[in-house]
Amino acid sequence: MEVHGLVTALERIEHAARDFVQPVGKxxxxxxxxxVLSECGRALGHPYGIDPGLDDVRSxxxxxxxxxxxxxxAVLEEVRQLxxxxxxxxxxxxxxxxxx
Incomplete structure (x- = not known):
């Protein structure tokens, strides 16, 4: 990815993050x-870096x-009783x- 592409990606991330934090009408x-984060991850060669399925795994x-x-x-309580x-x-x- 070129420097211009990285700058553009960072700008897109910044705008998307701003909209996420202040979702007025969005x-x-x-x-x-x-x-945006998934697209950037794919462009950088890490397509699974941000995967919504990971939320299910975390849960x-x-x-x-x-x-x-x-x-x-429960084991601790049993040990205390013993x-x-x-x-x-x-x-x-x-x-x-x-x-x-």
Missing amino acids: PDASTALLN EASRHCAAVQENLA HSTVSELLPSLVRIADRE
Whole structure:
């Protein structure tokens, strides 16, 4: 890509980003920004750099992370309960061990 092409691409990105941030009367501003960024990515040889499908992947990963976090919280609670149980039994176990 030539310098002139890069400058033009940057100008297009700037205008699309401005419309995205201040979408006055431009309901398709987010789509327009995505299209400009995708076109620039293709021109630079990175056609999949900005892929709307990645949002689905991110959402799925986020759901999995939330499930893992929930499972870890449950395991942590179980460990706390076991710690409490062992702490309650420990004095009795020490007395039994001392007798033997």
